[in-house]
Amino acid sequence: MKLTLKIWRQKDANDKGRFVTYQVDDVSPDMSFLEMLDVLNESLIHKGEDPVAFDHDCREGICGMCSLFINGKPHGPEQTTTCQLHMRSFKDGDTIVIEPWRAKPFPVVKDLVVDRSAFDRIIQAGGYISVNTGSAQDANNIPIPKDKASEAFDAATCIGCGACVAACKNASAMLFVAAKVSHLALLPQGDPERAIRVSKMVAQMDAEGFGACTNTGACEAECPKGISVKNIARLNREFLRAKFIEEVDKPLEELAEGK
Amino acid sequence: MSTVATDIKLDAKIPEGPLAEKWEKHKFNIKLVNPANKRKYDIIVVGTGLAGASAAATLAELGYNVKAFCFQDSPRRAHSIAAQGGINAAKNYQGDGDSIFRLFYDTIKGGDYRSREANVYRLAQVSVNIIDQAVAQGVPFAREYGGLLANRSFGGAQVSRTFYAKGQTGQQLLLGAYSALMRQVAAGKVQLFPRTELLDVVLVDGKARGIVARNLITGKIESHSAHAVVLATGGYGNVFYLSTNAMGSNGSAAWRAYKKGALFANPCFTQIHPTCIPVSGHYQSKLTLMSESLRNDGRVWVPKTVEDAEKIRRGELNPNDLPEDRRDYYLERKYPSFGNLVPRDVASRNAKYVCDEGRGVGPTGLAVFLDFRDAIKRDGRAVIEAKYGNLFDMYMRITGENPYEVPMKIYPAVHYTMGGLWVDYNLMTTIPGLYAIGECNFSDHGANRLGASALMQGLADGYFILPYTIGDYLARMPYDKVPTTHPAFKDAEREVENRIKKLLSINGKRTVDEFHRELGKIMWDYCGMSRNAEGLTKAREMVVKLREEFWSDLKMVGVNEEFNQTLEKALRVADFFELAELMIIDALHRNESCGGHFREEYQTPDGEALRNDEEYAYVAAWQYTGDGNEPVLHKEPLVFENVKLTQRSYK
Ligand SMILES: Cc1cc2nc3c(=O)[nH]c(=O)nc-3n(C[C@H](O)[C@H](O)[C@H](O)COP(=O)(O)OP(=O)(O)OC[C@H]3O[C@@H](n4cnc5c(N)ncnc54)[C@H](O)[C@@H]3O)c2cc1C
Ligand code: SF4
Ligand code: FES
Numbered sequence: 001m002k003l004t005l006k007i008w009r010q011k012d013a014n015d016k017g018r019f020v021t022y023q024v025d026d027v028s029p030d031m032s033f034l035e036m037l038d039v040l041n042e043s044l045i046h047k048g049e050d051p052v053a054f055d056h057d058c059r060e061g062i063c064g065m066c067s068l069f070i071n072g073k074p075h076g077p078e079q080t081t082t083c084q085l086h087m088r089s090f091k092d093g094d095t096i097v098i099e100p101w102r103a104k105p106f107p108v109v110k111d112l113v114v115d116r117s118a119f120d121r122i123i124q125a126g127g128y129i130s131v132n133t134g135s136a137q138d139a140n141n142i143p144i145p146k147d148k149a150s151e152a153f154d155a156a157t158c159i160g161c162g163a164c165v166a167a168c169k170n171a172s173a174m175l176f177v178a179a180k181v182s183h184l185a186l187l188p189q190g191d192p193e194r195a196i197r198v199s200k201m202v203a204q205m206d207a208e209g210f211g212a213c214t215n216t217g218a219c220e221a222e223c224p225k226g227i228s229v230k231n232i233a234r235l236n237r238e239f240l241r242a243k244f245i246e247e248v249d250k251p252l253e254e255l256a257e258g259k
Numbered sequence: 260m261s262t263v264a265t266d267i268k269l270d271a272k273i274p275e276g277p278l279a280e281k282w283e284k285h286k287f288n289i290k291l292v293n294p295a296n297k298r299k300y301d302i303i304v305v306g307t308g309l310a311g312a313s314a315a316a317t318l319a320e321l322g323y324n325v326k327a328f329c330f331q332d333s334p335r336r337a338h339s340i341a342a343q344g345g346i347n348a349a350k351n352y353q354g355d356g357d358s359i360f361r362l363f364y365d366t367i368k369g370g371d372y373r374s375r376e377a378n379v380y381r382l383a384q385v386s387v388n389i390i391d392q393a394v395a396q397g398v399p400f401a402r403e404y405g406g407l408l409a410n411r412s413f414g415g416a417q418v419s420r421t422f423y424a425k426g427q428t429g430q431q432l433l434l435g436a437y438s439a440l441m442r443q444v445a446a447g448k449v450q451l452f453p454r455t456e457l458l459d460v461v462l463v464d465g466k467a468r469g470i471v472a473r474n475l476i477t478g479k480i481e482s483h484s485a486h487a488v489v490l491a492t493g494g495y496g497n498v499f500y501l502s503t504n505a506m507g508s509n510g511s512a513a514w515r516a517y518k519k520g521a522l523f524a525n526p527c528f529t530q531i532h533p534t535c536i537p538v539s540g541h542y543q544s545k546l547t548l549m550s551e552s553l554r555n556d557g558r559v560w561v562p563k564t565v566e567d568a569e570k571i572r573r574g575e576l577n578p579n580d581l582p583e584d585r586r587d588y589y590l591e592r593k594y595p596s597f598g599n600l601v602p603r604d605v606a607s608r609n610a611k612y613v614c615d616e617g618r619g620v621g622p623t624g625l626a627v628f629l630d631f632r633d634a635i636k637r638d639g640r641a642v643i644e645a646k647y648g649n650l651f652d653m654y655m656r657i658t659g660e661n662p663y664e665v666p667m668k669i670y671p672a673v674h675y676t677m678g679g680l681w682v683d684y685n686l687m688t689t690i691p692g693l694y695a696i697g698e699c700n701f702s703d704h705g706a707n708r709l710g711a712s713a714l715m716q717g718l719a720d721g722y723f724i725l726p727y728t729i730g731d732y733l734a735r736m737p738y739d740k741v742p743t744t745h746p747a748f749k750d751a752e753r754e755v756e757n758r759i760k761k762l763l764s765i766n767g768k769r770t771v772d773e774f775h776r777e778l779g780k781i782m783w784d785y786c787g788m789s790r791n792a793e794g795l796t797k798a799r800e801m802v803v804k805l806r807e808e809f810w811s812d813l814k815m816v817g818v819n820e821e822f823n824q825t826l827e828k829a830l831r832v833a834d835f836f837e838l839a840e841l842m843i844i845d846a847l848h849r850n851e852s853c854g855g856h857f858r859e860e861y862q863t864p865d866g867e868a869l870r871n872d873e874e875y876a877y878v879a880a881w882q883y884t885g886d887g888n889e890p891v892l893h894k895e896p897l898v899f900e901n902v903k904l905t906q907r908s909y910k
Contacts, residue, residue: 012821030539030659038772045770045816045825053824055332057505059545062430063336076581080656088659107474110822117453120333124445128438129397133317133722134388138396141404153399153424158429160335187397238637 001027001092007052008099010108017108019097028101029088030144033076034059034066036087040216053111054101059083061224064159067166069099072220081161087135103171105208116162118208119176124199125204127180129156129189142188155182157225164219164227170211176217177205178235185238195242202239263857263884267522267889272315272683273377278901279359282381285684290734297322299738301485302729305457305512307334309433309441309714311491313721316439319448322635323724323733325442328452328472328482330507330827335437338493339717342429343550345413345421348712353410357418359673360381364902365416366712369602370677370705371854372904373525373868373878374898377684378728379703385723386715387656390422392699392722398422414551414603414710426649432714436721442627456827458755459517460488471751472757475827480759482743482754485693486736487729490516491721494676494698496529498835498842499787500779502673503535503553505550509831511839513680513699519687522880522893524681524701526838528845529550529679530708530855532674533606533790536657537626543909546672547657548634550650553712554599554606556643557667558630560588565617578666579632587910589613597909602706602733604788604855605909606673611788614670630666646788661693673790675713676703677855678845681880681895685728686720689880692732694707696720701878706854713733758778759807759819762829774809775835778802782839791859795847799840806836817851841881841890851875863908871905 009015024040031039034056041051053252057065058061061084070076088095106114121196144152156180165173183189190197213232220229225233274285290299297413300323304315307329307376315327317535329337349362362383368372394400400422401409412423443449454475461469461482469484495510496502518525534549562568563585565825570576589609591598610627613619620626640663644651658668679702680688682697687694697717704712741747769895778816785798809832817823852868853875861869878895 028540028542031542032544032657035542035544038544040887042770042772046768046813048814048816050816051825054372054820057331057336057507058338058341059506060547062427063331063338063340063505064333065331065336084656086656086659116332120335120441120451121443121454123438124441128442128452129395131392131395131439132320133313133439133726134394136388136391139390139394140407144402145406146402148402149399149402149406152397153431156397156399156434157427159430160333183399189397212569226351232881239439 001087001090001091003090004095005028006095006097007112008240011112012110014106023073027087027139029086030086032059032083033070033085033087034083051195053113056083062159064161065186067101067114067161069101069166071097074166075103075224079222079224079226081159101166105173105210106162106165106170116160117158118210119162119173122177122201122204123174123180126200127184129184130193137254139176146187152183152186154188154229155231158227159225161224163222163224165210166167167218167222168211169216169218170214172213172219173205173210174213174232174235175223175227175229177201178231180239182231182234185234188218194238195245198238199242199246201228212241264884265882265884267893269681269689269895270683271375271895272685273375274588274684278376278380282384287730292730292734294322297788299322300324300487300733301326301740302487302489303483303485304328304489304491305470306337306697306699307437307469307637308337308339308491308493308697309436309487311337311718312433312436312440313718314489314491314696314725315449317722317726318437319443319446319814321872322448325443325449326452326485326536327449328455328457330454330456330475334440334451334453334455335434337433339428339433339714340509341505342714343426343548344712345411345428346389346423346432346718346905347413347419347420347709347711348715349383349391349747350390352408355418357420361418362386362420365459366703366709367705367902368905369709370707371868371907372705372872372876373528373897373898374479374703374705376899376901377594381724382716382719385719388723389715389718393432393840396438398424398431398435400431402731409907410692416709417494429714430720436718444624444899446885455719457515458830459515459751460690461747461751461847463741463745464691466691467742468741469748471748471755473755475821478823480755482748482750484741484743487694487722489694489696489725489729490680490699491697492699494679494690495835495838496673496676498773498779498839499673499782501538501543501546503532503546506545507631509834511831513695513833514834514838515687516680516693516695517882518883520883521693522882523678523841524667524878525678525706525845526842526881527849527856528706528854529673530675530677531607531671532602533610533671534629534669535666535672536654537670537746538623539658547653548674549654549669551603553629553650553667555632556634556646557599558588558633559599559606559627559629560586561613561618561620561627563587568618568620571620572622575666577627577879579621585747587613587618594909601909602707604857608788608857611670621870626670626821628666629669631662632666635663662840673787673829675708677701677706677708679890681878685731686725687728687732691864692812694725694729696725706856732856745792750777750896754850759826759830762813762826762833763813763815763819765811765813767814769812771832772826774805774813774826775832777805778832778836778839781805783843786843789857789859790846792847795843799843799847802836802839802843809836811832844890845879849879866907870906
C-alpha cells in the first residue's frame with residue numbers, strides 16, 4: 001500500500017508545532033501501525049532528518065505507553081491500542097492524520113509524545129490501599145464473591161493510556177479515575193479508605209485541570225480496554241457518599257490520620 | 260595487559276544450618292538499622308517493575324529515603340505489566356499435595372540443577388507471603404464461586420499452585436506494587452524519576468555510592484548519590500532484537516555494573532518460548548507470546564515432506580486439505596508420553612529442527628502449525644472458545660487469520676534471561692552496596708525458568724528479601740553522604756558524555772535498528788535454541804566485526820540535549836554488542852547441555868540435553884578485565900544436599 005501521512009511535528013513543549021506530510025510506500029497490511037511508523041523513521045534517519053517521536057513499549061496493548069490520535073480518534077479506527085492496530089485497517093491511497101493526545105493536562109513533550117504524569121499524581125492522591133509490606137493476613141481469610149471480584153478486575157484493567165481524556169471534548173479524566181475508585185471500592189480490602197480516597201482523587205483530578213464530565217460517553221467508546229461508564233456512575237455515588245460522611249461525621253483530615 | 264585484580268573469592272554467604280531454617284536464622288543474625296536512623300540513609304532503586312516497585316515501596320515504608328528510576332513515562336509501564344499466565348506460590352489451597360519443599364524441588368529440577376538450593380528454598384518459603392500482600396493491596400486474582408482464590412496448574416506442574424488474574428497477572432501485580440509505590444511518593448519517602456535512564460554506576464572507595472543518569476526529555480546528564488544502589492532493571496532478551504520483551508527492555512544497567520566490577524553470571528542461559536506468533540516480515544519489531552496453555556488442546560505438526568511444505572508456503576495447498584498420513588505430529592511421535600506438553604526448551608528445539616529441514620510453514624518457512632481442528636471436533640467450538648477465546652482474538656488481530664478455521668502458526672521466540680548479575684544470598688553483587696533483584700540478577704532459575712516463577716521471584720526479592728538484607732549492609736555504613744561534586748561522579752559523568760559524543764559523531768550509513776537486527780540474527784542463529792562450538796566461535800568473530808562496523812558506520816541524528824529516541828536506542832545497542840560477546844564466550848565454555856543451553860555436541864543418543872555434573876555443576880561468574888581483554892571466569896560450585904540430581908526424560 002501507499003499512504004500519505006500528515007503528522008504533527010513539534011520540537012519541544014515551547015514550539016508551536018505544525019503538520020508535515022510524508023509519503024510511505026510498501027506498507028504491508030500485516031504491519032502494525034507503529035511498525036509502519038518505524039519504517040517511516042528509518043527512511044527519515046537515512047535522509048538525515050529527525051525521526052518522528054512517539055511513545056511505545058510493550059507493543060502488546062497492555063503497558064498503556066502508546067497513544068496517537070489517528071484520523072480524529074484516539075488509538076485509531078478500531079477499539080484497541082495503537083500498537084495493536086494493524087495496517088489492514090487502512091486502504092491503499094489513504095491519507096492518515098496523526099496527532100498527539102490533545103488535552104491541557106497532557107502537555108506535548110515532542111511530536112506525538114505527551115506528559116501524562118498527571119495520572120500518576122491522581123493515583124498518588126489516594127489510588128491505593130494503605131497496607132505495609134508484611135502486615136497482611138492470610139489471603140483466603142476474606143472470601144470475595146466471584147462476581148464482585150470480576151467486576152473489580154474489569155475496572156482494574158485500565159492501562160492508564162489517557163485515550164478517554166483525548167476522546168472527551170472537555171478533556172475529562174473521569175473514566176480513568178472512576179476505574180481506580182471502582183476497583184478498590186468493590187473490594188472489602190478497599191472499604192476503610194473509600195471516602196477519603198474518592199475525595200482526594202477527585203480533588204487532584206480537578207487540580208490537574210481535567211474538565212468536567214458531561215456524560216457524552218466518548219470515553220467508553222474509545223477506551224481500548226472497554227472500561228464501562230458504569231464506573232463513572234459508581235464514582236459519582238462514592239463521591240456523594242464521601243461528602244455525606246464528611247458533613248455528618250468527622251473532617252477528612254481526621255479520617256486520613258485514621259483517627 | 261589487564262591491571263584488574265582477578266583473585267576474587269566468591270562467597271555466596273549461604274547461612275549455616277538445615278535448609279528450612281536458614282532464612283529464619285539469617286534474619287535473626289543480620290544487623291538491623293534502628294528505625295529512627297533509617298531516615299539517614301538514601302537508597303537508589305533503578306527500575307520500577309515488580310522487583311523495583313516492590314522494593315522501593317517497602318524500603319520507603321521502613322523509613323529509608325528512596326529515589327526510584329525508570330525509562331518509561333510512568334513506573335506503571337515497566338515490562339512486568341505484560342506478564343500473562345500467573346504467579347506460583349506454595350499455598351496448597353487446593354490440598355493437592357503442594358508444599359514449600361515441592362515448589363523448591365520443582366524449581367531446582369526445572370532449572371536443571373544449576374541454581375542454589377538455599378536461595379530457591381527461601382523463594383518457595385516467601386512465595387506464600389506474596390499472595391497475602393497482593394490480595395491486601397487489592398489485586399483482583401481469579402476466585403472460585405465460594406469466594407476463595409482459584410488456582411491452575413501451569414507449565415506442566417503436577418499441582419495447581421498458580422494464582423492468576425485472567426491473562427493479565429503481571430498487570431494486576433504490578434499495579435498493586437505501583438500503588439504501594441505511589442503511596443510512598445505521596446508520603447514524601449520516594450522521589451520518582453520517570454523518563455530517566457541509568458548510564459553508569461558510581462563507586463567511591465570500592466562501594467556503590469550512586470548513579471549517573473540521563474534525563475530523557477532534556478538530555479541532561481545528572482548524578483545521584485546514595486548509600487546503596489539497587490538494580491531492578493529486568494532481563495536482556497532484546498540482545499536478540501526480536502523477543503517477547505518490551506521494546507525498551509535492555510541490559511545496559513547490568514552491563515555498566517559489570518564494567519564497574521560486578522560479576523556477570525551464566526550469561527548464556529536464555530529461555531526460548533515455544534508458542535509465539537511467527538515473524539511476518541522484515542519490518543517486524545517484536546514478537547507476541549501466545550499462552551503456553553494452548554498446547555493443552557492444540558496439536559503441533561508440519562508436513563512430512565519438504566514438497567508439501569513448499570506448496571503450503573506458496574499458498575498452493577490449504578493445510579486443512581493435507582491428508583493425515585502426510586502430516587508429521589512430531590512431538591507426539593518423538594515423545595509419546597508427554598506429546599505436545601513437553602517442556603518449553605524441548606518444544607522449541609524441535610520446532611527449529613523441522614524448520615531447518617525445510618518443513619516449516621508460513622511465508623518465511625519459520626513456523627509450525629498448532630492445530631485445533633481435532634479439539635474443536637471433539638469438544639465443540641463453544642468449549643474451545645470459552646477456554647481460549649481471548650487468545651484466538653489476539654491472534655486474529657495480529658495475523659488476520661482465523662484459528663478456528665485454519666491452523667494457528669507458531670514459532671519459538673526469546674522470552675527470558677536466567678543469566679544476570681551474580682548476587683550472594685543477600686542479593687548483593689560483588690560490588691559492596693550494589694544489589695540486583697528480579698530478572699536482572701542470575702538468581703533462582705538455574706538453566707531454565709518454570710512458568711509463573713519470574714513474577715514470584717521479582718516480588719520475593721523486592722517485598723521480602725532485599726528490605727531485610729540491605730539493612731545488614733547499611734547498619735555498618737556511616738551516615739555521611741557523598742556529594743555529587745565528588746571526583747568519582749565527575750569522572751563517571753565525563754565518561755558518559757564522551758560515550759554519547761562518540762556515538763553522535765559517527766557519520767556512517769546504517770541505522771541503529773539495522774545493526775541491532777543483524778546482531779540479533781547472529782545471536783539467534785548461533786547462540787539461540789541450539790549451539791555448537793564451531794558456530795559459537797564463528798559468531799564471536801561476526802559479533803566483534805559487526806561491533807567495529809557499528810562504531811564506524813552508524814548513522815545518527817540529532818543532539819544529546821533533546822528528546823532523542825535514536826540516541827537512547829544507540830546507547831542500549833552499543834551495550835548489547837558487548838554483552839552478546841560475553842554470552843557467546845559463556846556458551847562456548849560450558850561443554851554440556853542443560854536447560855535452555857543446548858550444545859549439540861552434548862546430547863543423549865535420543866537427542867536430549869546431556870548434563871555434565873562432574874565438571875559443570877557450578878555458576879559461571881565472569882569478571883570484566885578491560886575492553887579487548889578476555890573476561891576471567893570465577894566458579895561458584897553448586898552443592899546439592901537436599902535433592903538428587905537426575906536426568907530429565909519426556910519420552
Ligand atoms: C510476554 C511475557 C509474559 C510473561 N509472563 C509471565 C508469567 O505469566 N509469569 C511469570 O512469572 N513471568 C512471566 N514473564 C516474565 C516476567 O514478566 C519478567 O521476568 C518480570 O516481570 C521481570 O520483572 P523485573 O521487575 O525484574 O523487570 P522489568 O519489569 O523488566 O522492569 C525493568 C525496569 O527497569 C527499568 N530500567 C531498565 N533499564 C533501565 C535503565 N538503564 N535506567 C533506568 N531504568 C531502567 C525499566 O524502566 C523498568 O521499570 C513474562 C514475560 C514476558 C515477556
Ligand atoms: S479508562 Fe480506558 S482510555 Fe482511559 S486511561 Fe484507562 S484504559 Fe485508557
Ligand atoms: S505499546 Fe504498550 S499498550 Fe501500546
